[in-house]
Amino acid sequence: MAEDRELVTEEATDVERAAEAALRPRRLSDFVGQPVVRDQLSLVLDAAKARSTPPDHVLLSGPPGLGKTTLAMIIAAEVEGALRLTSGPAIQHAGDLAAILSSLQEQDVLFIDEIHRLARPAEEMLYLAMEDYRVDVVVGKGPGATAIPLTLPPFTVVGATTRAGLLPAPLRDRFGFTGHLEFYSPAELEQVLRRSAGLLGAHLADDAAAELASRSRGTPRVANRLLRRVQDFAQVRGTGRLDLAAARGALEVFEVDALGLDRLDRAVLRALCTRFGGGPVGLGTLAVTVGEEPETVETVAEPFLVREGLVVRTPRGRTATPAAYQHLGLAQPAEGTLFG
Secondary structure, three states, X not given: OHHHHHHHHHHHHHHHHHHHHHXXXXXXXXXXXOHHHHHHHHHHHHHHHHHOOOOOOEEXXXXXXXXXXXXXHHHHHHXXXXXXXXXXXXXXXXXXXXXXXXXXXXXXXXEEEOHHHOOHHHHHHHHHHHHHOEEEEEEOOXXXXXXXXXXXXXXXXXXXXXXXXXXXXXXXXXXXXXXXXXXXXXXXXXXXXXXXXXXXXXXXXXHHHHHHHHOOOOOHHHHHHHHHHHHHHHHHOOOOOEOHHHHHHHHHHOOOOOOOOOHHHHHHHHHHHHHOOOOOEOHHHHHHHHOOOHHHHHHXXXXXXXXOOOEEEEOOEEEEOHXXXXXXXXXXXXXXXXXX
16 A cells, blocks of 8 residues: 555656646747846857857756756757756765766757755766866776776766855856846736646636746746646636635635745744744754754745845844744844743
């Protein structure tokens, strides 16, 4: 029975990923939002195509869900090369990276997600590969070990990171173009939602689009996920139309509040306000309290809470603002009774 449940979960995840992939734009002209990065990247790609050379290595930073993977796919499509996807945590040894690099063809794009988490030996191998298009493969061990140089075809590395500050300077300096992705405005998210609804073969009412955009945390991935849940709600419990009633009904079922905060966001805020008197409190302690990993709290929940003015990061830890108490409907404690 447990194996059956795991299989169903894996299949559901695969369906969700396939649905998300189907909504990704294929060309830079179809990419909504990020006007500065889009314009700069267009210039880099057009110049590379005019010279008939691979574009410079590209580093994309910013919170999750803003389009870093999508842009990597677009870069590969624009240069008509194959896309190889991997991640920093998946490359634990230099040999893992050497195997990937040796299989690349000319014009290919290697996308490394969470590149700041590369193991040090793999990171040092990547320096040489990016700069000189070669790697030294070590054969044997001890005094008899031999380094065999392997020439690589010209290719492009696209690195993505949610923690740009953790990227070593030598690696960061080897990227010819660096772009930082910002949160989307509600108007931009409405464009994303209308485009996605069209691809899903559904008509999204204007007021429903505005409602979803206002609760999507400035993130297209969240907006598309909520759109699919509204489609589910409309089909099962509604009239079949993606109208305002369906949007609000789905958002209530999936516990997304008026600001776009979900269960984890509210758990973080409530812990800050009720258990720690508003803070300051350390990230590790806060993560244990809400039952999540520190990295999840820091990269998934915190950026939006800070952006909305609900949480402040201080040298002593995280602190709740008066707006956090107001949003939760709690009375703010007197200044002298704050935790810390």
